[in-house]
Amino acid sequence: MTFLYPGEFIADYKSCQNQEDLKRMIESIHQELLPNLQLESIEPHNPVVVHHVPEPWQLLGIGNYAGVFYHSEYEDLVVKIYAPGRLGWSEELEVYRRLGLHSEFSTCFYAENNFLVLKRLYGVTLYDCMNQGLKIPPRVIEDIDRALEYARSRGLYPHDIHGRNVMMSEGKGLVVDISDFLREEPCLAWDDLKKAYYYLYLPFFSWHRLQLPYFVLDLVRTNYRFFRRFLDTRSRR
Ligand SMILES: Nc1ncnc2c1ncn2[C@@H]1O[C@H](COP(=O)(O)OP(=O)(O)OP(=O)(O)O)[C@@H](O)[C@H]1O
Ligand SMILES: [Mg+2]
Secondary structure: OOOOHHHHHHHHHHOOHHHHHHHHHHHHHHHHHHHOOOOOOOOOOOOOOOEEEEOEEEEEOOOOOOOEEEEEEOOOOEEEEEOOOOOHHHHHHHHHHOOOOOOOOOEEEEOOOOEEEOOOOOOOHHHHHHHHHOOHHHHHHHHHHHHHHHHHHHHOOOOOOOOOEEEEEOEEEEEEEOOOOOOOOOOOOHHHHHHHHHHHHHHHOOOOOOOHHHHHHHHHHHHHHHHHHHHHHHHHH
């Protein structure tokens, strides 16, 4: 078993008992979760599909690459499992190594082929905030901005920061997905999201408890991708 950080760091994170929890959780991942999980990436630009999660594991979230799960006995830890054929777990591990400890990011405690065990972040993604009509204060955006600046100072390149990859937790901002931070090419997703926040959301929508259904949010997501590609092509001409 390879721990990514020296023992004293894991002891810092919680008590020694949590190292035991971590070991038991890894055993359960091997014995209960992986052999029975049905996880599939059908279309690379859409979230993976989870067909079956064995008890007592629960699905916490999905992205285009991976599903994230937790076990009721180890609720402060999650496991991010890459769907078959989706690459990137080792790059994500390298990003966590470079980030070290930071309160606005998760921490990676353990990784193996195709999965990572991470600290659970308790929050609601901005995407889900829009669905649930939760008000997003400017502090959330400012915290995320500062966290991304910190990532840059660690030699990383914040990438793919969209509404599902950032969270609000007790009025503060968190960054939940850092998997693409080794990619050096520029990515305007976060700048565009901030523009939408300051020019549209704050003046017009933040006053209402507007709850956008997921199909509307998904339409925005898909149209944004085409719109961004169109603008990028024009600016290259
Ligand atoms: N450490 C964590 N704590 C709590 N929830 C998490 C954590 N990591 C991920 N999640 C949840 O799982 C979802 C999917 O995880 P993640 O964004 O890392 O997957 P991905 O496939 O890399 O995403 P993308 O499509 O953006 O590349 C997140 O949107 C979030 O809801
Ligand atoms: Mg994501």
